[in-house]
Amino acid sequence: MTSPAFSHAEYTARQDAVRRSMEKAGIDTLVVTEPANMCYLTGYDGWSFYTPQCLLVALTLDEPVLIVRGMDANAGKVTTHLRHENILGFPDHYVQQPDRHPMDWVAEEMGRRSINGGTVGLEMDSYYFSPMAYEHIRKGLPNARFANGNNVVNWVRSIKSPAELAYMREAAKIIAETMRVGIEAVQPGVRQCDAVARIYDTAIRGVDGIGGDYPAIVPMLPSGIGASTPHLTWSDAPFKSGEATILELAGVRRRYHCPMARTVSLGKPPQKLADASATICDGIAAALDAARPGATCEEVEAAWRRELAKSGFEKESRIGYSVGLNYPPDWGEHTMSLRPGDTTVIQPNMTFHMIPGLMLDDCGIEISECFLITEKGAECFYDFPRPMVVKD
Amino acid sequence: MTSPAFSHAEYTARQDAVRRSMEKAGIDTLVVTEPANMCYLTGYDGWSFYTPQCLLVALTLDEPVLIVRGMDANAGKVTTHLRHENILGFPDHYVQQPDRHPMDWVAEEMGRRSINGGTVGLEMDSYYFSPMAYEHIRKGLPNARFANGNNVVNWVRSIKSPAELAYMREAAKIIAETMRVGIEAVQPGVRQCDAVARIYDTAIRGVDGIGGDYPAIVPMLPSGIGASTPHLTWSDAPFKSGEATILELAGVRRRYHCPMARTVSLGKPPQKLADASATICDGIAAALDAARPGATCEEVEAAWRRELAKSGFEKESRIGYSVGLNYPPDWGEHTMSLRPGDTTVIQPNMTFHMIPGLMLDDCGIEISECFLITEKGAECFYDFPRPMVVKD
Numbered sequence: 026m027t028s029p030a031f032s033h034a035e036y037t038a039r040q041d042a043v044r045r046s047m048e049k050a051g052i053d054t055l056v057v058t059e060p061a062n063m064c065y066l067t068g069y070d071g072w073s074f075y076t077p078q079c080l081l082v083a084l085t086l087d088e089p090v091l092i093v094r095g096m097d098a099n100a101g102k103v104t105t106h107l108r109h110e111n112i113l114g115f116p117d118h119y120v121q122q123p124d125r126h127p128m129d130w131v132a133e134e135m136g137r138r139s140i141n142g143g144t145v146g147l148e149m150d151s152y153y154f155s156p157m158a159y160e161h162i163r164k165g166l167p168n169a170r171f172a173n174g175n176n177v178v179n180w181v182r183s184i185k186s187p188a189e190l191a192y193m194r195e196a197a198k199i200i201a202e203t204m205r206v207g208i209e210a211v212q213p214g215v216r217q218c219d220a221v222a223r224i225y226d227t228a229i230r231g232v233d234g235i236g237g238d239y240p241a242i243v244p245m246l247p248s249g250i251g252a253s254t255p256h257l258t259w260s261d262a263p264f265k266s267g268e269a270t271i272l273e274l275a276g277v278r279r280r281y282h283c284p285m286a287r288t289v290s291l292g293k294p295p296q297k298l299a300d301a302s303a304t305i306c307d308g309i310a311a312a313l314d315a316a317r318p319g320a321t322c323e324e325v326e327a328a329w330r331r332e333l334a335k336s337g338f339e340k341e342s343r344i345g346y347s348v349g350l351n352y353p354p355d356w357g358e359h360t361m362s363l364r365p366g367d368t369t370v371i372q373p374n375m376t377f378h379m380i381p382g383l384m385l386d387d388c389g390i391e392i393s394e395c396f397l398i399t400e401k402g403a404e405c406f407y408d409f410p411r412p413m414v415v416k417d
Numbered sequence: 418m419t420s421p422a423f424s425h426a427e428y429t430a431r432q433d434a435v436r437r438s439m440e441k442a443g444i445d446t447l448v449v450t451e452p453a454n455m456c457y458l459t460g461y462d463g464w465s466f467y468t469p470q471c472l473l474v475a476l477t478l479d480e481p482v483l484i485v486r487g488m489d490a491n492a493g494k495v496t497t498h499l500r501h502e503n504i505l506g507f508p509d510h511y512v513q514q515p516d517r518h519p520m521d522w523v524a525e526e527m528g529r530r531s532i533n534g535g536t537v538g539l540e541m542d543s544y545y546f547s548p549m550a551y552e553h554i555r556k557g558l559p560n561a562r563f564a565n566g567n568n569v570v571n572w573v574r575s576i577k578s579p580a581e582l583a584y585m586r587e588a589a590k591i592i593a594e595t596m597r598v599g600i601e602a603v604q605p606g607v608r609q610c611d612a613v614a615r616i617y618d619t620a621i622r623g624v625d626g627i628g629g630d631y632p633a634i635v636p637m638l639p640s641g642i643g644a645s646t647p648h649l650t651w652s653d654a655p656f657k658s659g660e661a662t663i664l665e666l667a668g669v670r671r672r673y674h675c676p677m678a679r680t681v682s683l684g685k686p687p688q689k690l691a692d693a694s695a696t697i698c699d700g701i702a703a704a705l706d707a708a709r710p711g712a713t714c715e716e717v718e719a720a721w722r723r724e725l726a727k728s729g730f731e732k733e734s735r736i737g738y739s740v741g742l743n744y745p746p747d748w749g750e751h752t753m754s755l756r757p758g759d760t761t762v763i764q765p766n767m768t769f770h771m772i773p774g775l776m777l778d779d780c781g782i783e784i785s786e787c788f789l790i791t792e793k794g795a796e797c798f799y800d801f802p803r804p805m806v807v808k809d
Contacts, residue, residue: 071648072634075544075747096734096776099646117734118758121751123567126542150518150549152467153746157541157567159548175515175549218621218628225617229610229651236610236653242464243631254491256463259621261628342488342509353745354545355467359513366510384488 029068030279031188033106039066040089042181043082047174053143054083054135055174056162058154060352062178064280067091067107071100074153074352076120077127083140090138092131094120128158132165141166146174152354179360183347185374189281190397193349193376195235196283197395197406199276203228204285207244207274208414211289213266217246217259224274231278238277241356245273245286252288252389255382266292269413271391273380275356281349282356283406284378286391289414298390301338301383302413305392308332308381309411312344312363313396316377316403322367329363329381338383345379348395373398421460422671423580425498431458432481434573435474439566445535446475446527447566448554450546452744454570456672459483459499463492466545466744468512469519475532482530484523486512520550524557533558538566544746571752575739577766581673582789585741585768587627588675589787589798591668595620596677599636599666600806603681605658609638609651616666623670630669633748637665637678644680644781647774658684661805663783665772667748674740674748675798676770678785681806690782693730693775694805697784700724700773701803704736704755705788708769708795714759721755721773730775737771740787765790 029036043066047055057080063069066080066089073093081090088111091101095114102112115130135141145166148154163171185193206227210220224244231237247257249268264270268291275284290298308329315328329344343364346357356378361369363379380393392411396403421428435458439447449472455461458472461483470485480503483493487506494504507522527533537558540546555563577585598619602612616636623629639649641660656662660683667676682690700721707720721736735756738749748770753761755771772785784803788795 070650071646072637072650072746073648075634075749096647096774099776100643100649103643103646103649118756120735121738121749121754147548149552150547152544152547154548155542155544156539156546156548156551157565159551160541173549216628218623222618222621225621226614229614229617231610231653234653236608236651239635239650242467245464251492251495254463254495255488256465257492257495258462258464258631259628261623261626343512346513354464357467362513364510382488384491 029104029106031068035186035188036067036106039181040082043178044084046177046181047082047084047146050146050172050177051144052146052172052174054081054140055146055177057082057178058148059151059178060153061350065178065182065350067105069101070104070280071097073097073100077158079131081135081140085140086138092134126157126161128161129165132162135166142168144172145169146172146177149173149175151175176360179358182349182358183360183375184372185349185376189349192278192281193283193406195278196276196281198232198235199228199237199278200274200283200285201407201409202232203274203276204272204287204409207272208287208289211264211270211291213291214263216261216263217248218261221246221259228274228276235278238280240275240277241282241351241353242275245271247271247389250387253384253387255384255389255391264291269294269298269388269390271389273391280351282351283395284348284356284393285395285407285409286380286393287414288390288392289416291416294413294415297385298388298413300336301390302392304333304336304338305381305383305390306411309379309392309394312379313394313403316371316396316398318371318373318398318400320371322361322363322369322371323365326363326365340381340383344381345377347375348378349376371398373400421496421498423460427578427580428459428498431573432474435570436476438569438573439474439476439538442538442564442569443536444538444564444566446473446532447538447569449474449570450540451543451570452545453742457570457574457742459497461493462496462672463489465489465492469550471523473527473532477532478530484526518549518553520553521557524554527558534560536564537561538564538569541565541567543567568752571750574741574750575752575767576764577741577768581741584670584673585675585798587670588668588673590624590627591620591629591670592666592675592677593799593801594624595666595668596664596679596801599664600679600681603656603662605683606655608653608655609640610653613638613651620666620668627670630672632667632669633674633743633745634667637663639663639781642779645776645779647776647781647783656683661686661690661780661782663781665783672742672744674743675787676740676748676785677787677799677801678772678783679806680782680784681808683808686805686807689777690780690805692728693782694784696725696728696730697773697775697782698803701771701784701786704771705786705795708763708788708790710763710765710790710792712763714753714755714761714763715757718755718757732773732775736773737769740768740770763790765792
């Protein structure tokens, strides 16, 4: 049995904050479909997001209404503080049918609760809200106006509470041990899958009596030429001498992530990889130094880019993003990015994963830091050597 | 480095089959966004589906066009047989922006390839195709008509080739050993996360030199009252005497799944759980006997329902679905379901996961079989005792 991860009062405060954001955005009812947002607002936690589900947050209701597949309603009772009248299961005949959709049932329930008018916010770019779901809920609410409610909850999530940070610090302990084991496991002749088996074993077992949760992204382990691209998972091929392997992993506690990337070279790396490691380490140090309350996201990236310019390497993509509570397929929060043009002002209790990888033609390297913004600046969640690990 | 899982010829045959389905449906170009469908048609395999991506299959093009985020283009080169001119990366500034979307770039590329007119099929209920993606691609293709291309590829996937079945048989070996370890690990006082760590270690390490891949659904381990609902994941609480735990797991090989559910009772179970176990075992046997070429999906379910009627238990939800290649969050293929009203005629080389769980008020039980349809009838992928395991 899994009880809610936070107190009733903390969930209520989060709901209040979202209602204030909704008022500013002119939204009367927000249909929350992102699993991380549903969990953030109520504690709801189950692998049920492969069927449509949602949380209705309305200015006129004192508590959100959770709507899940019938068989998952008990998961709502077990994992949230919601009153049982606000936990509903839709009938199973709505599941995966060409002629009907669970959102038809959701729209009908919104009518029963008199929240089927006014302006309804929809999370337009959320993973588990499909165009078909969108069309069905629009059709089911003929008296509503619609607004894009994308990231309304995500922005509230961007500032972490002390209780959330406590989970992230536990996740940091787990990732430090997991990365140590992962680096140790990468040896010539060892199969990639055997290294990943040890990584999972450590990450889920956890440390110091703190059990681990599943990561929103599986262990990334691109190796050799596969490391010229960042998102390959493992195979059962053995690691080879003369090749570098990227490990991008996360420790997870109660769905809160603390990610880390490191790179291991089996044998002396080519000079360009050694140079890339030095550039990334210099760039991370400069960017961390720039990450202070009052600075903008693009200013942090600019500090990295100044170091990069000295090196001759090029990198187009962003170097980091807001991180915390999440479900597959992403541990990023989709709000702030550390990149040119993002003028978000950094505030205390924001948390980031900075991961300036350099993908070269036939190899690649990633080194990252997960950090908290404090009044004084960036505070890294773990103290783990950054430079590329070279095994002779 | 991960080479494609199948021969070039097999991918070409799959593409041809999908083009034939498109012709029947009156679709000129299909925008494939479901990661399993993209992998099925080309081999593309990476954890990159957290940013928008797609595969364009057009009647006028001899090969599909893969469009992914810039940094993931090399993953296309490593994992597919596609010609490099048909592997494209969109610029990183399209990622997670409020004012533009990668689908804008996709629409422009469709113009460059002269496939921006005619009837464009969209996978309207796919997980990683959001309403915002939908609106942007519609806006970007003013001369196109749109059709619902949902499940066009999924239906082609429902009949497995010999090479696919070989991977599923390897996955079956992995799940048999993983379930053995999982059942062994469930003991009073053992933390749930420690049992899951052993499950992951076994499933990823694999057996007989065959390495395991990650499952599309993480290990489900609802325990005690948590087992009154099927989709809770683990915590770090210990298993308790007097409680039953459901294990729903999968062996996975090159993204092909072989799932299995079993239930363990620590101590003598309440009579209703023992009765439920017997009912499910009788029902599975009857339904497997009915699962033959020529029978319909609903007839298979009816055989189960006749056994259920004798028992006094009730069950609303479907008892199974088509299974195979997949990515999170689901290993089901969203085509056939074993339930009333599904009149799909069963054919040789279809593969199913039959999982008639019974969720009671304060506990629950699941027992499942993964099976192949042969000319002679259902052939189970593994031979693993079904009844509830009772540990004294």
